[in-house]
Amino acid sequence: MLSEFGLTALFIVIVLGFSVSLVLIPVALRKPGIVPHNPSDIKSAPYECGLDTIGPTWVQFKIRYYFYALLLITLDVVIIFIYPWAVELHNLGASGFWPVVSFLAIVGTGYVYAWRKGALEWK
Amino acid sequence: MEVRIEPCYPEIDAHESRVIEDLKSSSTQPIAEPSGWLDEEINRNILVTTVDKLLNWGRKTSLWTETSFTACCTFEFISTSSSRFDIARFGMEVLRSSPRHSDLIVTAGTLTWKMAPQIKRVYDQMAEPKWVIAMGACGISGGIFADSYSVVPGYNRILPVDVYIPGCPPRPEALLAGIEKLRKKIEQSSISNKS
């Protein structure tokens, strides 16, 4: 099994090297003049449909987006519990079924509460 | 009830009109067509020729158009890109909204001085190599609005135009012919020429 993980890790390294070289090709081709390169102030300004940008860009964002992140974390924990259970369910049989159902019922109560409170609404 | 209209950002408005006036006074003469190199004798060796062939083939086959259309000629462009005339045959159906991705501006429509700085800025922000097609009478010379105080008399006042297509509006066939001309022109360019 360990060799399989070794293979995966080496493959990740190979792919990383490949994609870095992909991004660096134009830099190499700049020297012989194949890739044109003449930067200017206007060219490297942000593109906003031909207008100057007004105000800072990196600002605080709407809280709306973080609700979903919180819900994700909650449900990701559920998933961590469910996957090992799903793999072993055919050995566990009926005795392994009910505990997870009650667990899902508890999480489901929270889900219904969030729905009722309007946390799932996009406003 | 009394209605008061105040300019929200007076300094931005003032800045805008200053930019327009500057552009207006600095572009009284048409910019020459960027094709001086066509007659020039370029020293090409065999390697440069091969690379040129490959690059020019790639560049002429995938001309991605910037979506910056200003007036009525646009509809002929739309008609050219839809089913009946199908610009996609030349690999040109990819319309990119960002100038960083696009190679070609088709200036379809009348250009007013108010809009001119924006168009110029979009052109300046395009990644090289880049080409311009002036489409329609307005694009060439201002067309029927040529005498107006507010209309730019031809795109070549602010951009270096490669191909001119006459007509008001030009038919899709004319646009396709213009694109064909541009492809011929691209075929002749070379990397050893730095204009």
Add this chain to the structure above:
Amino acid sequence: MAELILFPASIRSELPFGFWLHLAIFAIGIIAILLTSVIIFIWFERRLVGRFQLRKGPNRAGPFGILQSVADVIKILTKEDIIPSRADKFLFWLAPVIAFSPVVVMLAVVPVAGGALLADLDIGILFIIAMSSITSLGIFTGGWASYNKYSLLSSMRVVSQLVSYEIPLILSLVGVVMLTGSLSLDEMVNAQNVPFILLQPTGFFIFFIASLAEISRSPFDLLEADSELVAGYNIEYSGMKFATFYLTEYCEAIVLSTLTATLFLGGWQGPWLPPLVWLLLKITLVFSIIVWIRATLPRLRIDQVMGFAWKFLLPLAVLNILLTGSFVAFWPEAPSWMIGIANLVLLIGYILFRSRFFKPGGVTVGAS
């Protein structure tokens, strides 16, 4: 080598070529096949969309225009590389790499034939899920680093959309895992005497829709809504860095097709033809369906997209888990057609039930 691709026996046990040769063959093979198929599939999609719209599609470059994407690659490779002066330069360079690498890495655990895969991880599915969420990180990094308001907004949308659809996506696979009793993709394919699409239609339905959203294909392509967000998270990217993002999108589509083929359509299994050919045929089939969907459906609004994930797909996924789980736990020797029919009844019943009461996003058109 040819024998390995065409008629592999169970080569897994001893890695017949040794560790390094095995790594080299599969690494080069995966990257080469993926890139070639991206080039072919881009052309294929453009031709197909052309046909859907009564057009001809690209046909000038090479025979049937098949070299169209090659021309695109040449052009985009030699385009100027613009780096915005106010961008976060390091992250700006890093983002395409973060987005692209995990997509390729996902293919490491997909079998191309019995036992023929780069690494037979016993946590295959978890590995794929983990990798697929990293891509959204790359996209967000790109959108944030380029110092552009549109790309920042677009990448925020991407993250919230991906986060929402990740839950149904992962839960939809639990049914498959329960039927197989393993997380390894190799064993999943071996377990499919009957393709899982027949046993798990609900799981397939959720998985397919959620992964369409996960790779931001239409109708969920909100992140590059041209009319509102200019071009999406990659506005400021030009040249090869933009091409890497473009590549990422198509690689994701191909990897999704591969996963759908592997998990639900029986993978490399099939009579007469060699396994790799079967896998490629199934991938092409799934990809054509994705293109068909793109050519047919209009884009959704963001509140509809979110509402659909949280209020429709999530309960359905949980119901699917309970149904399949009760079969596996209480009646393990149930005939497979019964599991399939019960699942199909659940899917159809749920859709009918919800379609009467459910309004996407909780708002009807014109109500506000």
